[in-house]
Amino acid sequence: MIQVVCVKQVPDTETRVKVAADGRNFDPAGVTWVLNPYDEYAVEQALRVREQQGGGEIVAVSVGGASVPTALREVLALGADRAVHLRTDVVAPDPLALARALAAEIGGLKADLVWFGKQAVDDDQAQVGPMVAELLGLPCATVAATFALADGRVTVEREVEVGREVVEVPLPVVITAEKGLNEPRYASLKGRMAAKKKTIEERPAELGAPALEVVALELPPARPAGRIVGQGAAAVPELVKALRDEAQVL
Amino acid sequence: MSILVFVEQRDGQVRAVSREALGEAVRLAAALGGPVVGVCPAAADPGLAALGEAGADRVLLAAHPDFALYDPAGYAAAVAAAARELKPAAVLFAASTMGRDLAPRVAARLGAGLATECTALAVEGGRLVASRPVFAGKAIQRVAFPQAPALASLRPKAFEPVAQPGRAAAVEPLAVDFDAAAPRARVRRVTAAAAGKVDLTEAEVIVSGGRGLKGPEHFPVVEALAAALGGSVGASRPVVDAGWRPHAEQVGQTGKTVSPRLYVAVGISGAIQHLAGMMSSRCIVAVNKDPEAPIFKVADYGIVGDLFEVVPALTEAVKGIQTRA
Ligand SMILES: Cc1cc2nc3c(=O)[nH]c(=O)nc-3n(C[C@H](O)[C@H](O)[C@H](O)COP(=O)(O)OP(=O)(O)OC[C@H]3O[C@@H](n4cnc5c(N)ncnc54)[C@H](O)[C@@H]3O)c2cc1C
Ligand SMILES: Nc1ncnc2c1ncn2[C@@H]1O[C@H](COP(=O)(O)O)[C@@H](O)[C@H]1O
Numbered sequence: 001m002i003q004v005v006c007v008k009q010v011p012d013t014e015t016r017v018k019v020a021a022d023g024r025n026f027d028p029a030g031v032t033w034v035l036n037p038y039d040e041y042a043v044e045q046a047l048r049v050r051e052q053q054g055g056g057e058i059v060a061v062s063v064g065g066a067s068v069p070t071a072l073r074e075v076l077a078l079g080a081d082r083a084v085h086l087r088t089d090v091v092a093p094d095p096l097a098l099a100r101a102l103a104a105e106i107g108g109l110k111a112d113l114v115w116f117g118k119q120a121v122d123d124d125q126a127q128v129g130p131m132v133a134e135l136l137g138l139p140c141a142t143v144a145a146t147f148a149l150a151d152g153r154v155t156v157e158r159e160v161e162v163g164r165e166v167v168e169v170p171l172p173v174v175i176t177a178e179k180g181l182n183e184p185r186y187a188s189l190k191g192r193m194a195a196k197k198k199t200i201e202e203r204p205a206e207l208g209a210p211a212l213e214v215v216a217l218e219l220p221p222a223r224p225a226g227r228i229v230g231q232g233a234a235a236v237p238e239l240v241k242a243l244r245d246e247a248q249v250l
Numbered sequence: 251m252s253i254l255v256f257v258e259q260r261d262g263q264v265r266a267v268s269r270e271a272l273g274e275a276v277r278l279a280a281a282l283g284g285p286v287v288g289v290c291p292a293a294a295d296p297g298l299a300a301l302g303e304a305g306a307d308r309v310l311l312a313a314h315p316d317f318a319l320y321d322p323a324g325y326a327a328a329v330a331a332a333a334r335e336l337k338p339a340a341v342l343f344a345a346s347t348m349g350r351d352l353a354p355r356v357a358a359r360l361g362a363g364l365a366t367e368c369t370a371l372a373v374e375g376g377r378l379v380a381s382r383p384v385f386a387g388k389a390i391q392r393v394a395f396p397q398a399p400a401l402a403s404l405r406p407k408a409f410e411p412v413a414q415p416g417r418a419a420a421v422e423p424l425a426v427d428f429d430a431a432a433p434r435a436r437v438r439r440v441t442a443a444a445a446g447k448v449d450l451t452e453a454e455v456i457v458s459g460g461r462g463l464k465g466p467e468h469f470p471v472v473e474a475l476a477a478a479l480g481g482s483v484g485a486s487r488p489v490v491d492a493g494w495r496p497h498a499e500q501v502g503q504t505g506k507t508v509s510p511r512l513y514v515a516v517g518i519s520g521a522i523q524h525l526a527g528m529m530s531s532r533c534i535v536a537v538n539k540d541p542e543a544p545i546f547k548v549a550d551y552g553i554v555g556d557l558f559e560v561v562p563a564l565t566e567a568v569k570g571i572q573t574r575a
Contacts, residue, residue, distance in 0.1 A: 013503050013523050017388040026389065037504055094363060095354070121503055123391075124384050125366050127354040134358035139323065139435045142351045145497065159498050160347040161449035162260060163442040165320065169435040179504050180490075180497040209396070211363030215379055216392040223529065223548050228541070232555035233563040239535065240567045242551050247533040249455075249512040250479075250571060 001056035003046045004106050005080065005115040006132070007039040009064055009071035010122040017219070024214045025091055026122070035071050038117025041177035044184040045147055046115050047079045052149070057081045059109060063101050063205045065089055076195035077187035083198070086205035092123065093205075094212035099131035101205040107136055113154075116176040118143050126176075133174035140174040141167045144181055251339040253279050254399070256329055256356075257290035257301065257309060258348050260320075264296050267344030267452070269304040269411035271404050274371060275342055276305035276412050281373040282339050288419070289332040291325045293318035295421060302417035310424035319437040320348050326355040327428035333360055335424075338399050340371075340378055345403035346451075353403045364401040365393050367507075369408045369530075378402075386503040386526030406451050407509055443498075448482050450501065455481025455512045458501055458528070459489060462517015462538065462557055466494035471561050472516055478568040479512065484528075486518050502527035517557045520545025537561060 011031045018027040035043075043060075050056045060075040060083040062068050072083040086101050093101075106114055114136075116129030126142075133140030144156035145164070152171050157164045158178070187195075229238045244250040253275040257268045268288075275286040288309035290298055293316075298309040312328035314321075329352065333341055341356065343349035345367045357364035365380035369390075372379050378400045384391045395401075443449075450456060457479065459472040469483070476483045485495040487502055501508055503523040513531035518524060520536070520543055528534070529548055536549035537560050546552045553560050 011385075013386075015385070015388075016522075017385050019389070026385070096357060096361070096363060099358065122385055124382075124386065125364075126350055127357070127364060127366060130351065130354040131358040134326070134355050139433055140355075141435045143347070158347070160440065161452060163440050165437045166439050166441065167435050168438050170433045173435070178497075179500070211357075211361070211396065212365065213394045213396055214391060215394050217384070218390045218392070220383070220387065220390055220529070223534075223550075226534070226546070226548070226550040226552065228546065228552045228554055230553060232553070233559045235553045235555070236560065236563045236567050239551055239553055239564065240571065243512070243533070243535070244571065247512075247550060249533045250568065
């Protein structure tokens with residue numbers, strides 16, 4: 001079985017966002033780059049499927065600039081077999097452009113399972129996975145909180161406002177991973193050594209024309225300073241008064 | 251040019267978030283001109299004519315026996331067909347779980363740009379500009395759309411519905427051309443959440459508990475306050491990761507982004523990843539024994555003290571007001 005995992009390199013979630021000089025992008029100076037947290041669940045599930053199937057190939061694919069091989073090396077250390085870096089110098093391509101580039105690469109791979117994170121924690125779009133599925137004409141289940149594979153059919157559950165949807169879908173399929181899908185493993189020392197010998201192919205990303213134009217990136221207005229109404233249970237009447245009369249939320 | 255709105259129904263009821271999207275469509279139509287048209291995939295008409303009161307001029311009903319539950323491929327075919335027919339300036343979705351799944355599929359089919367989880371839309375120099383939080387709310391991105399239609403999903407509770415009493419929408423059938431025999435993702439069933447439980451993204455009041463609760467056995471302290479306020483229970487990530495609370499209750503960068511009227515953080519320190527998920531709440535209250543806890547920097551009101559004393563007292567006080575009212 002062939003599986004593809006699409007991963008994005010993102011700023012660490014501790015990052016304090018600064019706006020770049022162009023007023024439109026995020027200033028990457030001094031940022032620590034990590035694998036998108038949701039993609040860790042996608043990678044882990046692909047590894048588990050390979051273990052369950054007793055073999056198969058896992059290909060990691062990522063679109064981005066010169067730093068992306070570090071993220072791919074991480075996925076290789078976790079156990080992916082090979083990686084493809086779709087190279088571009090475009091800063092933050094829009095989701096449809098990314099999806100086009102990924103679909104062009106994945107289309108030829110004959111994958112049974114194509115994995116994504118639910119969303120990237122920098123742009124928070126939650127688009128690329130289902131877009132790739134559409135471009136490839138594959139069925140797709142998003143925001144999988146559980147995953148089971150049996151007889152060529154996948155069953156996932158997804159949280160919705162009224163409960164959980166139980167979704168069934170035949171292979172080949174695109175899945176996007178929600179937090180809690182599994183508990184991602186850490187790369188072992190052996191895995192890190194092995195990763196050094198695995199290949200990362202590099203090709204230009206075929207992004208096509210942009211579908212979105214970023215006009216500005218702004219910091220949200222600061223919340224007006226609040227106040228400590230008091231210490232301990234004695235402060236409760238004062239709080240209730242403020243909530244009722246000032247904030248008018250009671 | 252028209253504004254097209256995806257009208258979402260579950261169990262034969264149009265969901266409130268679709269009225270919010272229709273409300274925004276009315277405001278956009280005032281600036282851009284053209285009618286507000288809904289498109290609703292469903293097994294049977296969920297009373298669409300009544301959406302006239304929410305601002306719809308017309309609603310296209312895409313009826314199909316498979317459409318009682320959400321059908322990703324079928325719904326995408328229906329909305330894309332409506333967009334191809336109408337050539338709208340914009341297509342709006344609620345950023346509900348359904349809208350979040352559906353909108354990117356429609357965008358890919360139309361080859362159009364999509365801005366998700368928008369908190370504001372504006373018409374500037376004749377073109378639509380969408381504002382959307384990025385980095386879990388640490389920044390706001392403003393995006394424009396190089397070609398029509400502009401697709402946007404709207405964060406629940408960020409947009410006001412309109413009320414146009416006595417108005418009826420014209421309901422018209424929309425033929426959907428989709429291959430029900432082709433392999434596709436099928437929602438087989440929906441397992442219901444506990445009765446009366448409101449999803450955090452749509453809750454008016456949230457009381458969240460963190461590691462300060464010390465263990466799952468103490469969560470009734472939080473639950474009692476939530477019940478008194480008529481709200482839902484949320485949680486910080488460590489509490490969820492430890493299995494004290496379900497994932498659906500996690501607030502923050504890798505959980506839900508919420509914007510209730512009132513958010514009460516109990517025994518939560520206020521790590522940047524937690525703040526990201528709740529900072530757009532209208533009023534924030536924090537109870538923490540550490541006066542230096544970062545949560546106090548974003549809280550409108552704080553009480554420094556032991557949550558096990560403060561929260562039960564607050565619960566009683568809230569109940570007291572309600573019995574008097
Ligand atoms: C990639 C990534 C993603 C993350 N995503 C999220 C996310 O989505 N959501 C999230 O919440 N976190 C997230 N985190 C974790 C985050 O960094 C913090 O670890 C977490 O928010 C802390 O949770 P807490 O406030 O409950 O616990 P703590 O930081 O341990 O705080 C407990 C607080 O309780 C107070 N306290 C203790 N006892 C009492 C008492 N008796 N009375 C009153 N107060 C008391 C303490 O003073 C303290 O401030 C993420 C981290 C990473 C690395
Ligand atoms: N540049 C990229 N390269 C590879 N995969 C990506 C890239 N950007 C996003 N993805 C994948 O798409 C998912 C959703 O991203 P987004 O739609 O940007 O929120 C991520 O979790 C990744 O799995």
